[in-house]
Amino acid sequence: MDIFLQQIINGLVQGSIYALVALGYTMVYGIMGLINFAHGEVVMIGTLVTITVAGSLIKAGMPVALAGLAGLMAAVLVCMALGWALERVAYRPLRNAPRLTPLITAIGMSIVLQNLAMMIWGRNYLTFPALLPKIDFEFAGANFTAIQIIIVLVSAATMGGLLLLVYRTKLGMAMRATAQNPAVASLMGVNINRVIAAAFVIGSALGAVAGVMVGAYYEIAHYQMGFMLGLKAFTAAVLGGIGNLAGAMLGGILLGIIEALGAGYIGDLTGGFLGSHYQDIFAFVVLIVVLMFKPSGLFGEKTGDRA
Amino acid sequence: MKMGQFFRSMPGIGLAAALLIALPFVAALGGQAWVRILDFAILYVFLALGLNIVVGLAGLLDLGYIAFYAVGAYTWALLASPHFGLHWPIWAILPLGAGLACFAGVLLGSPTLKLRGDYLAIVTLGFGEIVRIFLNNLNAPINVTNGPQGITLIDPVSFGAFKFSGATQILGVSLSGPQKYYFLLVALAILVIIINVRLQNSRVGRAWQAIREDEIAAKAIGINTRNLKLLAFAMGASFGGVAGGIFSAMQGFVSPESFSLIESIMILAMVVLGGMGHIPGVILGAVLLTVLPEVLRYGVGPLQMAVFGKMLVDPESLRMLIFGLALVLVMRFKPAGLWPSPERQRELQETGK
Numbered sequence: 170m171d172i173f174l175q176q177i178i179n180g181l182v183q184g185s186i187y188a189l190v191a192l193g194y195t196m197v198y199g200i201m202g203l204i205n206f207a208h209g210e211v212v213m214i215g216t217l218v219t220i221t222v223a224g225s226l227i228k229a230g231m232p233v234a235l236a237g238l239a240g241l242m243a244a245v246l247v248c249m250a251l252g253w254a255l256e257r258v259a260y261r262p263l264r265n266a267p268r269l270t271p272l273i274t275a276i277g278m279s280i281v282l283q284n285l286a287m288m289i290w291g292r293n294y295l296t297f298p299a300l301l302p303k304i305d306f307e308f309a310g311a312n313f314t315a316i317q318i319i320i321v322l323v324s325a326a327t328m329g330g331l332l333l334l335v336y337r338t339k340l341g342m343a344m345r346a347t348a349q350n351p352a353v354a355s356l357m358g359v360n361i362n363r364v365i366a367a368a369f370v371i372g373s374a375l376g377a378v379a380g381v382m383v384g385a386y387y388e389i390a391h392y393q394m395g396f397m398l399g400l401k402a403f404t405a406a407v408l409g410g411i412g413n414l415a416g417a418m419l420g421g422i423l424l425g426i427i428e429a430l431g432a433g434y435i436g437d438l439t440g441g442f443l444g445s446h447y448q449d450i451f452a453f454v455v456l457i458v459v460l461m462f463k464p465s466g467l468f469g470e471k472t473g474d475r476a
Numbered sequence: 477m478k479m480g481q482f483f484r485s486m487p488g489i490g491l492a493a494a495l496l497i498a499l500p501f502v503a504a505l506g507g508q509a510w511v512r513i514l515d516f517a518i519l520y521v522f523l524a525l526g527l528n529i530v531v532g533l534a535g536l537l538d539l540g541y542i543a544f545y546a547v548g549a550y551t552w553a554l555l556a557s558p559h560f561g562l563h564w565p566i567w568a569i570l571p572l573g574a575g576l577a578c579f580a581g582v583l584l585g586s587p588t589l590k591l592r593g594d595y596l597a598i599v600t601l602g603f604g605e606i607v608r609i610f611l612n613n614l615n616a617p618i619n620v621t622n623g624p625q626g627i628t629l630i631d632p633v634s635f636g637a638f639k640f641s642g643a644t645q646i647l648g649v650s651l652s653g654p655q656k657y658y659f660l661l662v663a664l665a666i667l668v669i670i671i672n673v674r675l676q677n678s679r680v681g682r683a684w685q686a687i688r689e690d691e692i693a694a695k696a697i698g699i700n701t702r703n704l705k706l707l708a709f710a711m712g713a714s715f716g717g718v719a720g721g722i723f724s725a726m727q728g729f730v731s732p733e734s735f736s737l738i739e740s741i742m743i744l745a746m747v748v749l750g751g752m753g754h755i756p757g758v759i760l761g762a763v764l765l766t767v768l769p770e771v772l773r774y775g776v777g778p779l780q781m782a783v784f785g786k787m788l789v790d791p792e793s794l795r796m797l798i799f800g801l802a803l804v805l806v807m808r809f810k811p812a813g814l815w816p817s818p819e820r821q822r823e824l825q826e827t828g829k
Contacts, residue, residue, distance in 0.1 A: 266811035277803030284797040453602030461587045
């Protein structure tokens with residue numbers, strides 16, 4: 170029983186990170202129908218920027234908490250700029266191109282960003298500075314740390330902020346209108362270019378926050394870390410119904426929990442035949458099974474094929 | 477092709493044939509490594525044409541194509557290596573590999589082909605990852621794939637006593653192993669090209685193109701979209717299986733690392749970059765994307781030395797950086813690919829831009 174609770178907690182933490190990254194995918198997809206494969210790389214750059222900024226500030230004698238906050242701010246700003254630049258330089262010229270063209274561009278940008286990061290930060294693993302004292306809590310036989318609590322809280326707050334932005338502000342209304350029908354939205358006076366740029370910038374900011382949390386959680390970072398994280402997050406977005414904000418959040422958390430439970434129990438379930446190194450399979454098996462029965466994801470609306 | 481037409485294009489065909497025959501000998505002047513690169517270029521032509529059936533003709537976005545390649549490669553590796561002590565002949569393994577890959581294609585396709593474009597993409601991607609993870613971990617409790625270490629000492633392609641590895645004298649000409657594989661691969665590639673051309677203009681090919689353009693309309697005129705989509709998947713997968721078998725034999729070694737997602741993506745990039753659905757374009761894309769990174773590998777380091785007098789940046793990452801930029805730039809200035817089919821180019825111009 171305590172394993173169960175422990176894995177739920179671990180899954181919830183991992184899931185909140187997935188959810189934040191998934192939001193970046195789903196916002197861009199909902200508005201322009203593009204799988205932005207470079208988003209995972211944006212997250213990775215967020216982590217590495219924080220390591221550099223927070224690490225050097227701590228070395229310069231700044232209090233740890235303040236340095237961490239400065240690192241987070243720097244990561245968010247760099248990633249926002251990066252998201253904006255990606256859209257402006259790589260994707261905007263392709264808005265009327267055939268469907269697969271921007272996909273290849275996204276893959277190209279992903280390769281470019283990974284290798285740029287490798288040139289800047291090198292190919293070795295970097296340690297994330299310890300920003301928080303290690304405090305352990307115990308609850309009904311399960312252990313969790315301060316970092317885990319902070320990750321869940323920060324994710325929840327960030328996602329709440331995003332929902333407010335999308336459903337309570339004028340920009341949010343413009344975003345929803347563009348997602349429904351860009352042509353009509355632009356006739357109603359919505360500046361499509363601004364809305365799409367905003368989706369990229371906001372998604373990247375969320376990605377940066379997620380990147381910092383991944384770094385703080387695993388205390389390690391690497392120029393290739395964005396790829397698998399991005400893939401899982403994208404899977405989460407599809408699981409929830411891509412283009413749907415609530416779907417991405419729930420999909421992310423669900424995926425995290427399924428993965429954690431799967432890793433914890435697969436040995437028992439298969440009589441020791443399959444071990445926990447099959448963890449990565451769960452995400453994809455669950456995805457395939459869900460899509461077989463609900464072809465547009467758990468919370469996705471039924472839509473016609475846009476071809 | 478009518479007979480008269482065939483004879484009129486004879487000089488062109490003759491020239492192309494002469495070039496194809498001369499190529500491995502020219503490449504050998506730069507070392508056998510270049511012949512191997514040529515071999516891989518043709519292997520990728522083969523793979524890209526297989527994927528072109530799925531993506532280019534039928535319009536199904538498949539991001540897990542490498543899984544079928546892996547099935548073919550491991551079929552060969554397991555049945556023709558000391559790992560299980562089996563040494564089956566090519567006549568048995570290659571069709572079996574193709575058949576198993578085809579079966580995997582149907583297995584994946586039948587529950588998922590009703591999905592919309594991008595959902596299908598992510599499901600195929602997931603399938604590819606599942607296959608790779610299994611290959612990576614099926615070394616315990618029963619050692620099937622030997623895990624991350626992979627399988628070594630795989631038998632080369634051989635017909636009777638004629639082996640494709642090592643050098644042999646044929647009609648007074650000395651042929652190295654890679655050169656022999658080159659001719660085998662060219663023969664296979666020509667076969668695949670003929671199949672592709674014939675398919676494209678067949679009833680099935682036209683039905684695929686109808687599905688690609690408008691699935692609902694295709695259904696309305698009586699096309700069995702489900703079966704035809706499955707057929708496209710199965711055919712593409714079988715080509716992948718055959719290519720995988722040859723890859724395994726040529727390398728003598730397979731490990732799960734060769735079948736990662738990035739490989740699927742590269743093959744897709746070849747198809748799209750060259751010109752989706754257009755056979756010459758796809759061939760161009762495959763050759764370019766195989767040869768370019770290799771040219772960069774040999775070019776980037778010395779170039780830096782010549783310009784700056786020292787290594788400023790790690791040549792390996794610079795090479796991939798240039799490669800990624802090349803993808804972005806080609807898509808920016810040639811959105812339909814480097815060599816799109818004439819019809820597609822016309823369509824794009826008509827929509828204005």
